[in-house]
Each structure stands twice: as structure tokens, then as C-alpha cells.
Amino acid sequence: MSSHPPPPLLPAPSPLDAAREFCNQRGYDLGDDLGSGAFKLVYNATIDGVPFALKVAPVYGSTERFERETDALLSCAHPSIATLREGLLFEMGPTKFWLVVEELLSGGTLEARLAAGLLTREEVRTIGAHLANxxxxxxxxxxxxxxxKPANILFRTDLTIPVLTDFGIVRVLDAPTITQAFAAQGPNTPAFAAPEQLNNEMPLIDGRTDQFGLGVVLVMSLLGRHPYMGEGEHIQHAIERVRARQPMPAQNIDLLTAQGFTSLIKALQPWPAQRYRKTSEFAEAIRTS
Structure with a gap:
């Protein structure tokens, strides 16, 4: 009896395959590839004539973090927070993807804007107040x-109103943490992380942690370097200084004071208790000090 070779294995569906199939099923028009983030690819999709961003992330294991991101965005209604249409699990055979349909922000990122030059003091106050709110x-x-961080801050056509995006590592304080307690550090982008993130001090993480991250963004937008980086130093020096809760370089404190941004100095203190108790207080302070 003759034997037949097994049929060739078909390649696993790609994020683009998932985007195409999802749009076919919904009657959406799939447009251009808009780039990729740390864990997802982003496409332009048109729904009833309105452009949206379609984000596609491969799923390996639990969907809990994706579900938290979706629930967090759906619970928000703020002009400086990206508007979510839906988030869902999409399966193609054994391959799974998490799909997010979100408003399309066509004004580019703060990261791209800073590549063209630093912001003025007035721009820092305006953008900072919106984000702090x-x-x-x-x-x-x-x-x-x-x-x-600048890559997660986008703009609509109005370049004065920033929009915070990418809630992929959002922490829900009233739900059990997903982060392992024994991990050396919690989820973060090191250059914009607070000391409690770099040291995985989970009980200390709250709204004041984001306050620190925004403070780093605004100082970098104003001075062109990390607030904990001395002149001529590498970014790694700043990260280690933050991790060890060492003082901010005196030169940076002097520069921020001279430019009228003592509010940023307070928001960037090493311990959360030293920062603004409420981020709304920080938003008000950015406008005036």
C-alpha cells in the first residue's frame, strides 16, 4: 500500500490577515498600515465613512491584560484620552488576536513633534495641563x-490638545495585580518610569506614579533631557539615579526654577508622598508655577 506525504503546513495567520478578515466580516474598509507599537500593529480602517485606527495584537496565553485595557478606556470620557469603539478577541483557527477599534488621531505623536524641536514654555503649560487633567x-x-511617554501622546487636527493613548499596561487599583511580586521591576518604559515602578514597589503605585511620568515628559519637552540627567550624561545615568532615589541634578532644578516650572520639580520628587496628592492640583499648578 502506497503512502502519501502529509499535506504542507499552512503558515499561521498574520495580524494583517486578521485585520482583513475582521473588516470583511464587518463591512469595513481596510486602509494603510499606520505602524506598530510594542505589542500591536495599527491599520487605518473606515467605518461608515469615518476613519478609525484598527489595532491588532497576537494573543499568547491569557487575554486579561487586553481586557483591562479595553475596560479602562471604555470607562473614560475625556477629551485628552483616546476614544475606544470596541475591543474583542478575534480567532482564526487556533490563532488568536486582540482587536481594538479606536479613534484615529491624525496629528502625529509628541515624540515626532519633539524630533523637530523643543516646545515653548507656553506649549509646555498648555499640553501639560491637558494631560494632567x-x-x-x-x-x-x-x-x-x-x-x-511622548510616543503614547498623540494629537488630533488641533495640535494644542494632546491625547493619551495605549493603555496596554494600565493598572486597575481595585483589581488584583497581574505583575509578579518577585519581578525586579514592574511594567514600564525605564526612561519615563517613577522609582516605585523601577523597584516594583507595588503598594506605592497610584496616580502619583503617572504624575512623575508626565513630569519627565514635560521636562524633556522643555529642556531636551531627562530631569535626572546631568549635562553630558547618558540616559542610563538618569534611570539609575531615579531608581536609587538620588536628588535631581541641581543644574536642572535651577533651570526649571528660572523658567517658572517649580510645579515640575514637585511632581518629580522621588517618593509619591512628596508629589501632589491629587493630579488635579498638579494640573492647576502647571498653569501658574
Missing amino acids: ALAHLQERRLVHRDV
Whole structure:
């Protein structure tokens, strides 16, 4: 009896395959690839003539973190927080993807904007106040973004109003943590992380953690370097200084004071108790000091 070779294995579906199939099923028009983030690919999709961002992330194991991101965004309603249409698990055979349909922010990122030059003091005050108000909105809902950075801050057509995006590592303070207690550090982008993140001090993480991250973003937008980085130093020096809770370089304190931003100095203190108790207080202080 003759034997036949097994049929060739078909390649696993790609994120683009998932995006195409999802749009076919929904009657959406799939557009261009808009780039990729740390864990997902982003496409332009048109729904009833309105453009949206379709984010596709492969799922390996639990969907809990994706579900938390979706629930967090759905609970928010703020002009400086991205608007979510839906988030769902999408399966193609044994391959799973998490799909998010979110508003399309066409004004680019703060990261791209800073590549063209630093912000003025007035721009820092305006953008900073909007973002601090968004973080206050999260604080009221017991949510901690944990990844406030220029790449996660986008703009609509109005370039004066920033929009916070990418809630992929959001912490829900009223739910059990997903982060392992024995991990050396919690989820973060090191250059924008607070000491309690770098040291995985989970009981200390709250809205003031995001306050620190925003403070780093605003100082980098104003001075062109990390607030804990001395002149001529590498970013790693700043990260280690933050981790060890060493003082901010005196030169940076002097520069921020001279430019009228003592509010940023307070928001960037090593211990959460030294920062603004409420992020709404920080938002008000950015406008004036």
C-alpha cells in the first residue's frame, strides 16, 4: 500500500490577515498600515465613512491584560484620552488576536513633534495641563496608565490638545495585580518610569506614579533631557539615579526654577508622598508655577 506525504503546513495567520478578515466580516474598509507599537500593529480602517485606527495584537496565553485595557478606556470620557469603539478577541483557527477599534488621531505623536524641536514654555503649560487633567480623570477612576511617554501622546487636527493613548499596561487599583511580586521591576518604559515602578514597589503605585511620568515628559519637552540627567550624561545615568532615589541634578532644578516650572520639580520628587496628592492640583499648578 502506497503512502502519501502529509499535506504542507499552512503558515499561521498574520495580524494583517486578521485585520482583513475582521473588516470583511464587518463591512469595513481596510486602509494603510499606520505602524506598530510594542505589542500591536495599527491599520487605518473606515467605518461608515469615518476613519478609525484598527489595532491588532497576537494573543499568547491569557487575554486579561487586553481586557483591562479595553475596560479602562471604555470607562473614560475625556477629551485628552483616546476614544475606544470596541475591543474583542478575534480567532482564526487556533490563532488568536486582540482587536481594538479606536479613534484615529491624525496629528502625529509628541515624540515626532519633539524630533523637530523643543516646545515653548507656553506649549509646555498648555499640553501639560491637558494631560494632567486626563491623568486626574484616571485617578478618580482608580486607574494608573504607567506608560506616559511622548510616543503614547498623540494629537488630533488641533495640535494644542494632546491625547493619551495605549493603555496596554494600565493598572486597575481595585483589581488584583497581574505583575509578579518577585519581578525586579514592574511594567514600564525605564526612561519615563517613577522609582516605585523601577523597584516594583507595588503598594506605592497610584496616580502619583503617572504624575512623575508626565513630569519627565514635560521636562524633556522643555529642556531636551531627562530631569535626572546631568549635562553630558547618558540616559542610563538618569534611570539609575531615579531608581536609587538620588536628588535631581541641581543644574536642572535651577533651570526649571528660572523658567517658572517649580510645579515640575514637585511632581518629580522621588517618593509619591512628596508629589501632589491629587493630579488635579498638579494640573492647576502647571498653569501658574
